[in-house]
Amino acid sequence: METTQKRVARRKRHMRIRKQIAGTATKPRLSVYRSNSHIYAQLIDDRAGHTLIAANSLDDEVAKGEDGKTGAARRVGTLLGERAQKAGITECVFDRGGNRYAGRIAALAEGAREAGLDF
Numbered sequence: 001m002e003t004t005q006k007r008v009a010r011r012k013r014h015m016r017i018r019k020q021i022a023g024t025a026t027k028p029r030l031s032v033y034r035s036n037s038h039i040y041a042q043l044i045d046d047r048a049g050h051t052l053i054a055a056n057s058l059d060d061e062v063a064k065g066e067d068g069k070t071g072a073a074r075r076v077g078t079l080l081g082e083r084a085q086k087a088g089i090t091e092c093v094f095d096r097g098g099n100r101y102a103g104r105i106a107a108l109a110e111g112a113r114e115a116g117l118d119f
Helices: 003-018 068-087 103-114
Strands: 029-034 039-045 050-056 093-095
Touching: 003 093, 029 103, 039 068, 039 103, 050 068, 068 103
Parallel strands: 029 093
Antiparallel strands: 029 039, 039 050
């Protein structure tokens, strides 16, 4: 499968998911984007069109350690969960971005749950 075909297929999956879920101010959408080397996560209020909280593997607190990209993804989830707790957000809906719920996506979700986010 060519790279462009993979991207188109992922985007189609993501749009199918996005038809079903939306975030609000009290229960934002946890959107995840995974590139080859980094992972990005945001809590988004879709009604207002604003990003409430964001974290990614480029943040200084998440610097890549010996546990590689999966460990960094878990730390991104933990950091996002901690920032959400400080902002008073305890619930969210999970948007995996068209990716399979495995590996780095699952690690980020587990880290966010450990930090206190419910989804």
